[in-house]
Amino acid sequence: MASYSIIGAGIAGLSLALELEEAGINARIIEYRDRIGGIHILYPGLDSFIDRARHRANIVSAAAIRVNGRTYELRGKNYVELRDAVVATGFRVATLPELGVYGDRPAGIYPFHAVLDLIHYGLLPGKRIVIYGDNVYAALLGNELTKLGCMVTIVTPVRIDSSPISDVIVIKGNISRIRGMSRVESVRVNGEWIDADTLVIAIFKTYNPFPEFQAIGQAALELFDPGIIMESGKILAHELINDGEPIIINSNIPIYPGNLIRGKTRRIIVTLRGGGKILVNDKEYTIHGDAAVIDLPKTDKVFIRGVG
């Protein structure tokens, strides 16, 4: 009987596990942190889903690691090479050189995920915090740190999803430099120095650390919508079960999980930065945000085209 290992107990991994369980397929989630929910623990409205998953999914405390180009599950003293795994490790954080942020390298520069863990352990990364981020997670973390008594400034290079932000200063711009001998003293934003003792990087990239396996959620898709992230888990569940009729898709825009669909959900995720109109066969859809879940028409071949 088929059995899958899912790497990561974020909402994508949890949703895949639950969907597989429901279909009677064995699935276990490997999580190395002592909490689940990944970067969505601050996201409003997801608590009940995460709680339900905590009780229903088979989550084991272990880690997937890569040694000499092979992927192993390490659990206590035991390690075994992983097969039939799905990667649900989520976003990685953009590196400072990728963001063009240079200067000193003092203490107090944290990737987003590390700050969530610190808060989880009752610790704070600092008191005067600049968050560099262009997404709803940056805003949510800003709120949380403000609640915990920190002074927070969010610097966003493009835009920030609307989300109630109280007592948080938001600056549109870019960070170019960090200054500080031992600890962060200031960061340079739009050519001006802002005093801060902490810089949190909340700009994300999709990344699959185990490329021999298929990825779901934010390990594969640059999306910020929890509904679509969970949907990617469900869609992949049925692709793995292979419980539908094959559909071949010809698309000139990026689609997930791929050009051949075999699951009974008959669904795909279309990503289109900034939204827009697309044609699915002859039917027009409008995509709001950066992506949408599309129910495929009942044909065995589907054409998808961006419009305009």
Added chain:
Amino acid sequence: MHLANHEYDIAIIGSGIIGLFIAYELAHYNARILVIDKNAEPGFGVSKGHAGVIHVVQPPFNTLRSKLAIEGNKLYDDVSRKLHVKLKRMSTILVAEGLTHLLALPAIWLVLRRVYGKHGFKISIIGSRELSRLEPNVKGLGGIKIDGYGVINSFELVYQLYNFCLLNGVDFLFGTNINNARISNDRVIISTSGGEYEARLLVNAAGLYSTEIAKMFGDKYRIEFGKGAMLVFWGEQTRSIVTPLQLMPNPKTKGGAIIPTIFGTTIWGPSLSAGNRDDRAVNGNDIQALFDKFKRLMPEYEAIPIKAYAGVRPIPEGDDFIITHSNSSNRVIHLIGIESPGLTAAPAIARKVIDLIKDSGIALQAKSDIKEVEPIVFTRDLISDGKDITDDPGEVVCPCMAITRSDIRNAIKRGARTLDGVAFITGLGMGICQGMCIGNAIKVISEELNIDPEKLTKSGGDSWLVTR
């Protein structure tokens, strides 16, 4: 007050690669040795800012620097074996990018063969086919291949030297500044932020601060500070050290290469620019210069840059190492301007210093019971070798580099007291995620050090990490 336990035969200022290698050599003799460093851990000065390359011959060829680099290079296989430090021997390829370079290859080969060949380093011309066989990612018309280089895990080297010294009775004082030092009745009196110490002889291996220590004995040296920026990429790009062949040496673009590290990452650099002692900031210009120089060697290759950092090196007047007795006393030995290739030369430098110590009239008697250091074995090494994990490694802290709680405990046992110390020994947080695990790591390191997380620092001093 006379404090017997503050008396030593030899005091070494500086626990960088140079100070440590000298202490390592001295630990083989019956002598009381003290090493003093202002930093929180060994190797936190000049030594942490380099790329880990073992060089061969260094131009200018007739210098002490070049001579010691050649000797040092040849000692490294032994050092690596004895101290269980990962060393990978490899070639350097100077790539001919254009037709002019290609036409010049035979002449350059003739010149270089005389210099390199004399010292036993093999040098050959390679054509475009051989180049693409050796380095599939590199674009070029051919090149010159020089054998005998290497890359080493310089962090492992630092901590293994340190542990060898500890095992064999060397004392260390960290976080300790030198306020003053003087000669009195053939003894050196060293007044530090941690009290007064006496030694029969002092070795000044203080790196960027060596001229200040020298001044305390009336010796005047001038050094300039050179900043070298490096860009680290995730993954291997080349098998050899690769750099463009330069016909006209241009000081602005001199040095640096594409370097495959021992950790499976790749370094571009270092660049070289004038700097000052306390400035380790990386500038956008430095990084642009690295891209201008190296990107054209690998135009097709896409890699993720994970980190940029800079080191500061002491560049001496006269552009050569200065290793000498003080003008005022033969009880003081200065090492001034030990810059690149100081890592390569270090084992040979240490032997030279031992000779100078003997010249000073200090009798050194070889010890009979030398204790050897055990290799540092991490969980990933056991998995890599297919061996059983016998002790419970605890939870995985950093999945990118496969580091467990027991690996952190192991690093602490080897002397790590700070987050950087643990990171240098284990590789924690040095993967592509650049520290997404660091929140978890701060908790575990604090627990293993048995301190409040608010007391843990990145690298000592005011580099606090968390608050409440």
